[in-house]
Amino acid sequence: VTAVTADPALRRDIPDATVARLPEYLRALTDLADRGISSVASEELSAAAGVRSAQLRKDLSYLGSYGVRGVGYEVDLLAFEISRELGLTQDWPVAIVGLGNLGHALAAYSGFATRGFRVVALLDRDRAVVGRRIAGLTVRSIEDFAPSVLSVPDGVDVRKVDLATELQILAFHGQRKALAAQVAPLARVAP
Amino acid sequence: VTAVTADPALRRDIPDATVARLPEYLRALTDLADRGISSVASEELSAAAGVRSAQLRKDLSYLGSYGVRGVGYEVDLLAFEISRELGLTQDWPVAIVGLGNLGHALAAYSGFATRGFRVVALLDRDRAVVGRRIAGLTVRSIEDFAPSVLSVPDGVDVRKVDLATELQILAFHGQRKALAAQVAPLARVAP
DNA sequence: AGCTGTGAAGCACTTCACAGCG
DNA sequence: CGCTGTGAAGTGCTTCACAGCT
Numbered sequence: 001v002t003a004v005t006a007d008p009a010l011r012r013d014i015p016d017a018t019v020a021r022l023p024e025y026l027r028a029l030t031d032l033a034d035r036g037i038s039s040v041a042s043e044e045l046s047a048a049a050g051v052r053s054a055q056l057r058k059d060l061s062y063l064g065s066y067g068v069r070g071v072g073y074e075v076d077l078l079a080f081e082i083s084r085e086l087g088l089t090q091d092w093p094v095a096i097v098g099l100g101n102l103g104h105a106l107a108a109y110s111g112f113a114t115r116g117f118r119v120v121a122l123l124d125r126d127r128a129v130v131g132r133r134i135a136g137l138t139v140r141s142i143e144d145f146a147p148s149v150l151s152v153p154d155g156v157d158v159r160k161v162d163l164a165t166e167l168q169i170l171a172f173h174g175q176r177k178a179l180a181a182q183v184a185p186l187a188r189v190a191p
Numbered sequence: 192v193t194a195v196t197a198d199p200a201l202r203r204d205i206p207d208a209t210v211a212r213l214p215e216y217l218r219a220l221t222d223l224a225d226r227g228i229s230s231v232a233s234e235e236l237s238a239a240a241g242v243r244s245a246q247l248r249k250d251l252s253y254l255g256s257y258g259v260r261g262v263g264y265e266v267d268l269l270a271f272e273i274s275r276e277l278g279l280t281q282d283w284p285v286a287i288v289g290l291g292n293l294g295h296a297l298a299a300y301s302g303f304a305t306r307g308f309r310v311v312a313l314l315d316r317d318r319a320v321v322g323r324r325i326a327g328l329t330v331r332s333i334e335d336f337a338p339s340v341l342s343v344p345d346g347v348d349v350r351k352v353d354l355a356t357e358l359q360i361l362a363f364h365g366q367r368k369a370l371a372a373q374v375a376p377l378a379r380v381a382p
Numbered sequence: 383a384g385c386t387g388t389g390a391a392g393c394a395c396t397t398c399a400c401a402g403c404g
Numbered sequence: 405c406g407c408t409g410t411g412a413a414g415t416g417c418t419t420c421a422c423a424g425c426t
Binding site for chain 2: 405406407408409410
């Protein structure tokens with residue numbers, strides 16, 4: 001079945017890799033708009049987002065045809081289309097579970113609000129924390145929510161972010177680089 | 192040139208996708224070790240890490256041949272080999288730049304220490320913060336370090352983590368799901 | 383003339399399916 | 405016999421290169 005609808009999210013199958021890059025394009029476009037720039041070519045926008053221009057054009061082609069040949073993209077229009085594709089034109093309430101150091105900092109983090117997410121609930125199971133007011137919200141009680149083994153009901157999406165994991169990946173590359181430098185003379189022996 | 196060395200990081204070219212999963216395997220193995228389990232088959236370990244068993248075996252095959260056919264993997268041995276591959280058998284000092292809410296929380300975060308990273312320096316450019324003691328360290332001054340446009344010298348690796356980006360990706364999938372449910376009856380018309 | 387949009391080619395990762403070994 | 409380790413097949417993403425439009 002090929003469903004024809006007005007809504008972009010249904011028209012095409014957008015690759016996951018593309019979806020993961022759209023927020024960065026949106027950020028770059030917001031930056032351009034703030035600097036009063038109204039039109040941009042793929043070469044420049046892709047540089048600002050840290051990808052190749054062919055990649056950017058291919059990614060944007062999944063959303064539709066919003067560029068002007070010979071000219072480039074209108075910044076405001078493209079920003080709106082990406083926002084719509086990401087579903088940011090609607091309201092997404094956010095709950096923060098766990099208000100230790102990190103949760104506390106996140107509750108106060110302005111980056112959510114400026115990008116369209118509204119923190120509406122703070123939840124913790126610790127009696128000592130429940131009832132406290134943080135960033136204008138009162139911490140409410142939650143029975144239990146073990147974060148170590150998160151088993152997810154059908155239909156719930158999860159994205160896992162772990163800074164220690166990121167550091168471990170950096171450690172791998174750091175080690176590889178250090179070792180490559182050590183053996184470089186050896187490699188030069190037989191060209 | 193094929194360099195033969197004792198160090199695993201030089202023996203093979205390990206795919207980036209594999210490297211990104213190794214920390215999760217290591218976490219799962221640490222968990223098993225804590226529960227007193229000394230041997231594990233790929234089926235069980237892969238389930239704990241959230242991947243297919245074939246994926247796990249393929250990934251581990253890049254490190255070497257540390258399993259026992261007909262039995263499985265020895266938990267301690269495999270954990271050590273992955274640690275070594277990731278470069279976690281050496282010391283990696285970490286500096287935190289910027290001690291606002293998030294930096295403050297990270298300085299106190301125990302997850303770094305338990306996974307082999309040692310926070311050795313806290314840096315901020317804000318006079319009001321410099322000199323303050325956080326988590327046993329004194330915040331030192333740094334001239335400037337604009338985080339918005341991070342231009343990186345050659346040889347420096349960067350991994351970017353942005354929770355707002357993650358939420359935007361979730362918003363996309365949330366929207367797509369909501370819309371798919373709406374149009375589902377339409378799709379059923381022509382099987 | 384210049385830049386987008388896109389088939390086609392190339393590349394990297396995942397999954398299959400089974401040989402090989404303890 | 406059971407589970408690992410791995411060629412081969414399959415899949416999805418990236419890059420190329422240029423036709424097509426303004």
